[in-house]
Amino acid sequence: MNELPPRFIFNDIEPNWCSLWENTNIFHGSANPAKKPYSIVIPPPNVTGILHMGHALNNTLQDIIIRYKRMQGHETCWMPGTDHAGIATQNVVERQLAQEGKTRYDIGREEMLARLWKWKEEYGGTIINQLKKLGSSCDWARTRFTMDDDYSDAVKEVFVRLYEKGLIYRGRYIINWCPRCQTALSDEEAEHREQQGALYYIRYPLKNDAGQYVIVATTRPETMLGDTAVAVHPEDPRYQHLIGQTITLPIIKRDIPVVADAFVDPAFGTGAVKVTPAHDPNDFEIGTRHKLAFVNIMHADAVLNEAAGDFSGLDRFEAREAIIETLKELKLLEKVEPHTHAVGHCYRCHTVVEPYLSQQWFVKMKPLAEPAVQAVREGKIKFTPERWTKVYLNWMENIRDWCISRQIWWGHRIPVWYCQDCEEGQNIIVSKTTPASCPRCQSSRLIQDEDVLDTWFSSWLWPFATFGWPRQGETTDDQINEVNNDLSFFYPTKALFTASEIIFFWVARMIMAGLEFMGEIPFSDVYIHGTVRDAQGRKMSKSLGNAIDPLEIIKEYGADALRFSLIINSGQDLYISKEKFEIGRNFANKIWNACRLVLLNIPPEKRDPEFFQTLEKEQMDLPSRWILSRFYTTLSHVSQAIETYRFSEAENLIYEFFWKNYCDWYLEINKANFNNAGISSIIFFILEQSIHLIHPFMPFVTEEIWDQIKRNPKPLSVQAWPGHGPQWEDQKAEDDMQLLIDLITDIRNVRAQWRIKPQQEIDCFLSSQDETQTALLQDNASLLKTSLKIRNLQIAESLPKNEGNSTGVVKNVTFAIPLGNIIDVHEEQLRLQKQHAEIEKLILNLTKRLQNDSFIQKAPADVVEKEKNRLQELENKQQDIKKLLASLG
RNA sequence: GGGCGCAUAGCUCAGCCGGUUAGAGUGCUGCCCUCACAUGGCAGAGGUCGAAGGUUCGAGUCCUUCUGUGCCCACCA
Numbered sequence: 012m013n014e015l016p017p018r019f020i021f022n023d024i025e026p027n028w029c030s031l032w033e034n035t036n037i038f039h040g041s042a043n044p045a046k047k048p049y050s051i052v053i054p055p056p057n058v059t060g061i062l063h064m065g066h067a068l069n070n071t072l073q074d075i076i077i078r079y080k081r082m083q084g085h086e087t088c089w090m091p092g093t094d095h096a097g098i099a100t101q102n103v104v105e106r107q108l109a110q111e112g113k114t115r116y117d118i119g120r121e122e123m124l125a126r127l128w129k130w131k132e133e134y135g136g137t138i139i140n141q142l143k144k145l146g147s148s149c150d151w152a153r154t155r156f157t158m159d160d161d162y163s164d165a166v167k168e169v170f171v172r173l174y175e176k177g178l179i180y181r182g183r184y185i186i187n188w189c190p191r192c193q194t195a196l197s198d199e200e201a202e203h204r205e206q207q208g209a210l211y212y213i214r215y216p217l218k219n220d221a222g223q224y225v226i227v228a229t230t231r232p233e234t235m236l237g238d239t240a241v242a243v244h245p246e247d248p249r250y251q252h253l254i255g256q257t258i259t260l261p262i263i264k265r266d267i268p269v270v271a272d273a274f275v276d277p278a279f280g281t282g283a284v285k286v287t288p289a290h291d292p293n294d295f296e297i298g299t300r301h302k303l304a305f306v307n308i309m310h311a312d313a314v315l316n317e318a319a320g321d322f323s324g325l326d327r328f329e330a331r332e333a334i335i336e337t338l339k340e341l342k343l344l345e346k347v348e349p350h351t352h353a354v355g356h357c358y359r360c361h362t363v364v365e366p367y368l369s370q371q372w373f374v375k376m377k378p379l380a381e382p383a384v385q386a387v388r389e390g391k392i393k394f395t396p397e398r399w400t401k402v403y404l405n406w407m408e409n410i411r412d413w414c415i416s417r418q419i420w421w422g423h424r425i426p427v428w429y430c431q432d433c434e435e436g437q438n439i440i441v442s443k444t445t446p447a448s449c450p451r452c453q454s455s456r457l458i459q460d461e462d463v464l465d466t467w468f469s470s471w472l473w474p475f476a477t478f479g480w481p482r483q484g485e486t487t488d489d490q491i492n493e494v495n496n497d498l499s500f501f502y503p504t505k506a507l508f509t510a511s512e513i514i515f516f517w518v519a520r521m522i523m524a525g526l527e528f529m530g531e532i533p534f535s536d537v538y539i540h541g542t543v544r545d546a547q548g549r550k551m552s553k554s555l556g557n558a559i560d561p562l563e564i565i566k567e568y569g570a571d572a573l574r575f576s577l578i579i580n581s582g583q584d585l586y587i588s589k590e591k592f593e594i595g596r597n598f599a600n601k602i603w604n605a606c607r608l609v610l611l612n613i614p615p616e617k618r619d620p621e622f623f624q625t626l627e628k629e630q631m632d633l634p635s636r637w638i639l640s641r642f643y644t645t646l647s648h649v650s651q652a653i654e655t656y657r658f659s660e661a662e663n664l665i666y667e668f669f670w671k672n673y674c675d676w677y678l679e680i681n682k683a684n685f686n687n688a689g690i691s692s693i694i695f696f697i698l699e700q701s702i703h704l705i706h707p708f709m710p711f712v713t714e715e716i717w718d719q720i721k722r723n724p725k726p727l728s729v730q731a732w733p734g735h736g737p738q739w740e741d742q743k744a745e746d747d748m749q750l751l752i753d754l755i756t757d758i759r760n761v762r763a764q765w766r767i768k769p770q771q772e773i774d775c776f777l778s779s780q781d782e783t784q785t786a787l788l789q790d791n792a793s794l795l796k797t798s799l800k801i802r803n804l805q806i807a808e809s810l811p812k813n814e815g816n817s818t819g820v821v822k823n824v825t826f827a828i829p830l831g832n833i834i835d836v837h838e839e840q841l842r843l844q845k846q847h848a849e850i851e852k853l854i855l856n857l858t859k860r861l862q863n864d865s866f867i868q869k870a871p872a873d874v875v876e877k878e879k880n881r882l883q884e885l886e887n888k889q890q891d892i893k894k895l896l897a898s899l900g
Numbered sequence: 901g902g903g904c905g906c907a908u909a910g911c912u913c914a915g916c917c918g919g920u921u922a923g924a925g926u927g928c929u930g931c932c933c934u935c936a937c938a939u940g941g942c943a944g945a946g947g948u949c950g951a952a953g954g955u956u957c958g959a960g961u962c963c964u965u966c967u968g969u970g971c972c973c974a975c976c977a
Contacts, residue, residue, distance in 0.1 A: 017937060018939080210977085228977065242977095275976090279976045284976090287977095291977075292975055293976090293977075352977090398904065399904090401903080401904075402973085406973075511971085511972075512972090514972095515973095542971085546911095580912080584971085586913095591926090593939070594925060594926080597937095598939090599939090600937065601936095601937065601940085603937080604940085605936065607937075609936085611936070612936090655916090659913090659914080663914070663924075666924090679941090759942060759943060760942095760943060762943085763943045763944075766930095768931090769931075769932055770934080853920095853921060860958075863958090864957085866958070869956090870958075871919085873919095877919085880920095881920055881921095
């Protein structure tokens with residue numbers, strides 16, 4: 012045991028535990044009717060992902076609770092895996108291609124998919140390995156990918172079922188289009204950011220009234236090339252005469268009508284709106300209502316097309332400039348006002364998205380949302396913190412249809428075929444497998460839809476597709492049976508941990524899918540943790556260069572340090588700088604060194620954590636009764652905190668107990684008492700139990716210590732959580748010990764004040780009017796003597812005459828330290844006077860309160876009682892201080 | 901434009917149901933390299949709990965308004 016180093020060498024130790032845990036498969040869970048299930052599913056990181064602080068926080072939280080539940084004897088399963096991340100992954104491989112000077116169209120779909128899979132095989136495991144380094148106790152053997160064969164099967168099954176139910180439809184609508192990725196995006200995938208733009212006021216001349224014009228205002232003047240009407244509010248008095256008139260659209264010279272539509276807000280701009288049905292969602296509505304023409308002026312890459320006349324070939328932003336110039340020349344630009352507005356950006360490549368008219372597949376959301384709203388309203392699913400409930404409900408109640416088709420190649424291809432020999436609109440075949448012929452006309456000229464599904468259309472099945480759905484019940488072979496058991500055993504899962512940004516993308520949709528396909532909620536608790544930011548409050552990002560790499564922290568401070576530090580700061584959003592991780596590093600080191608002290612002083616044959624339990628509690632000394640009480644109250648508070656998802660509080664309790672109680676007091680007091688069988692039994696017991704308590708938070712250092720202790724061949728990860736010990740909880744012991752601690756602290760203060768050398772011994776007189784207190788002091792005389800380096804300790808009814816004593820009062824105990832001529836009487840007086848004044852103030856306030864009839868009548872009796880006792884105590888103390896002052900002369 | 905947070909020691913934050921003298925970490929000051937740990941020990945200084953009202957016997961804690969700050973949602977072109 013002598014080779015235990017004085018530092019916790021995490022770099023050597025952590026990888027060993029990672030591989031041992033994984034190789035022994037101890038985190039594997041399977042249907043086990045003898046135990047209660049506890050399951051969570053990981054929010055699958057993108058295969059393109061590399062571990063950032065958000066992942067580290069998210070996964071540490073999950074690991075804490077799953078380790079805790081595992082130790083409590085649940086059959087646990089933490090399902091790991093990755094998400095194929097359609098657009099993100101395709102972008103990565105497209106960038107590789109670009110270096111070869113190629114695009115995906117150059118190499119074709121098949122070759123591109125081959126490259127994508129190759130990339131996935133090569134790099135897709137990166138983040139999983141990084142999660143392992145964190146200590147995540149996932150059921151690694153189960154690791155799933157959202158494009159695994161059976162997972163794809165689930166996705167197709169879902170598409171077919173929804174289609175057959177009439178909840179999936181195809182249609183031409185305005186969607187968010189990313190001109191760079193050249194695909195449709197859902198509303199959630201368009202991130203709106205405030206931007207400084209301009210509002211352009213343009214004159215639109217009336218056709219039959221030379222010189223007259225209407226002024227319209229727009230932020231995107233280039234879209235005027237696609238205008239097919241001008242709209243005004245039907246009751247706007249300014250424009251009554253215009254309704255039904257014709258306008259000649261400048262530049263393009265198209266005749267367009269003025270229509271009346273209640274959508275128009277008369278207060279905004281000029282109250283007249285240009286209508287571009289093919290390039291704006293509202294205009295699309297107006298266009299539909301008034302049967303206007305839909306003129307698309309852009310190619311898929313946002314370059315203007317032939318419909319733009321002279322401007323065709325220009326990019327949309329170039330066209331904007333050109334149009335403005337032209338309008339100026341034509342004297343049709345009335346004015347330009349600065350205008351800030353929210354502009355949508357692609358959440359993957361940050362290009363400004365274009366509202367674009369195209370044919371896409373949609374999911375009708377209202378019918379799915381209703382039960383999902385219900386489940387949350389009825390409290391079947393609870394959000395923590397609770398306030399996110401409202402955010403969820405608000406979104407769900409205003410939910411819009413979900414555009415699920417993407418014009419990319421990496422993903423689940425839409426299971427739809429079009430018959431070339433059937434009429435448009437009647438030619439759709441939806442099928443899980445490739446159909447041989449058209450069921451209507453038997454033609455075999457079928458073409459599969461080119462598009463793939465939104466990545467989230469597979470992610471939303473994660474809680475049950477990962478457990479084998481939908482093969483459940485389809486066959487009876489043994490392997491499938493096991494799958495079936497897993498699904499019914501582990502579904503629904505218990506808790507979901509994620510960040511607030513993901514509520515709409517994923518959480519809400521999983522709830523809908525769970526209810527729709529499993530008939531049951533996917534999880535009962537949703538824990539929303541804070542965002543990790545840098546010290547200035549900015550989001551951590553690679554482009555800002557302010558990111559702290561969790562892997563760097565693991566290398567420098569250890570995974571335990573990373574985990575502990577993140578969690579202790581996780582009460583709200585986290586503002587992280589490197590120094591924040593020192594607390595975890597220092598604590599891990601402290602635990603390690605406490606272990607060294609204990610192991611170096613108690614040889615293996617003498618390690619007996621059961622021995623003390625054969626002793627009568629009354630025979631134990633105060634510090635022992637105190638530390639046992641502290642341990643068991645801490646244990647129950649920590650358990651409670653974890654159960655209610657108050658993780659930072661749990662860590663605070665542990666930190667306080669282990670460091671401040673166990674190390675600073677119990678071990679310090681008993682350093683010389685290792686040969687006492689009772690004491691060393693307790694020292695060992697508390698150490699051993701503490702590492703159980705700490706293990707979910709800091710698995711590596713505790714596992715290593717457990718290994719050093721060698722009490723049981725199985726890893727600490729699968730040991731039992733400590734049982735409760737109400738018989739050891741002892742408030743009296745805690746109070747008594749606190750008195751001694753306060754007394755010792757005060758006397759040390761005196762030593763420090765008068766510059767008494769640490770090694771110098773002193774004499775000390777103690778006195779108390781209270782018999783039980785006197786007894787307490789006498790019983791613990793040796794503790795006081797060693798803690799304070801006291802040569803002669805005298806406990807008497809009164810203090811000796813003051814001849815150069817420094818004195819003080821703690822509760823009802825007075826003390827005097829004879830120091831002779833080093834005492835400056837004046838300073839000593841000042842110190843006591845200051846104390847006296849403080850107490851005077853307290854007494855005054857308290858007396859006032861106790862004299863208030865309302866307080867006596869209305870406050871609870873125990874509060875009044877407490878206050879009375881406190882007043883009594885303060886008055887005694889004041890008397891004591893007066894005496895001490897008098898003795899100074 | 902709506903909605904939601906946050907504001908407590910120099911800094912970062914705890915403070916659950918309103919009830920003793922508001923806590924911790926870090927930083928700062930002083931003393932200690934005492935044979936587990938200087939990533940340590942002991943002791944200390946430091947707060948009118950953002951502002952103003954209100955409810956209450958009693959408010960950091962509940963209510964209202966305001967100020968500052970952060971986030972989310974939204975089809976005012």
